[in-house]
Amino acid sequence: MxxxxxxxxxxxxxxxxxxxxxxxxxxxxxxxxxxxxxxxxxxxxxxxxxxxxxxxxxxxxxxxxxTRELVAGARRVDMATEVLSSPCDAIVGACGQVEGRQIFQAKGFPYSMQDLFGPTQDTSAFQDGMFVTLRLTSAMYHRFHAPQDCTVEHVTHIAGDTWNVNPIALKRVERLFCRNERAVLRSRLKTGEQIAIVPVAAILVASLRLHFLDLLLHVDYQGANELPCRASFKKGEEMGWFQHGSTIIVFAPKGFTLSPGIGNGSRIRTGQALMQLPQPS
Structure with a gap:
């Protein structure tokens, strides 16, 4: 082995x-x-x-x-207002509570949110919050969708490498997600909470199409790295796509919980319940 x-x-x-x-x-x-x-x-x-x-x-x-599209109705989106749905088809690589501002990509391999988000970003909104790492294999559907009614307020592009992001590499390369090409999509839910969607590129896939910016981010991208925007989405609407398989890490604030059935190694499809929003007291 x-x-x-x-x-x-x-x-x-x-x-x-x-x-x-x-x-x-x-x-x-x-x-x-x-x-x-x-x-x-x-x-x-x-x-x-x-x-x-x-x-x-x-x-x-x-x-x-x-970058294929699917037939209408191929993915059923959980429209419950208390549910943050999965933005993509994936295998859950890691999930759980953020420990302060530290996350684990694999057992014994921690990294900080600041390293992942980049030096320009304030990560305090997600301190002690919840995260889920969603690994897209090369054969999966590669488009990703809004997990809830939300507005994307800012995108940060961070240039980097293209390490493979499979489990073998994650166990051997420290802070791998912080080394690779990635983008940080800062969004605000209709209910007011912030979330972050972080697509991370990998070998053979360092291209990310964001519809709302009409922009292709890739290893040779020379444009602005800080991209303020205001793009509103309904839950389940398509936001963009990868050119191949890779990883999306979803961050939510303290008070969010994992939906039933979400755990390391579980398979999930676009639109299925990923997290539960905090319930009013």
């Missing part, structure tokens, strides 16, 4: 990660149906890729498949 982990880590991390990510980005954009079909067939050999709920079944490029 250790030898297999060593090999996985070597193949996915001890390589020119950013160069390979750039190359994959260009390759995936090649618009040729035959190449797309062949690439998807190879992809299926190594993953549990399921396209049965995709809006279309023929793709012009690998990127077209990565």
């Amino acid at each position: 250790l030898q297999q982990e060593d090999l996985n880590f070597l193949l996915t991390n001890r390589i020119p990660r950013i160069a390979l990510t750039r190359l994959m980005g260009k390759f995936s954009q090649i618009r040729h149906p035959l190449l797309a079909r062949a690439s998807i067939a190879i992809w299926r050999l190594f993953t549990d890729l399921d396209l049965s709920d995709a809006k279309k079944q023929k793709f012009d490029s690998l990127h077209d498949c990565f």
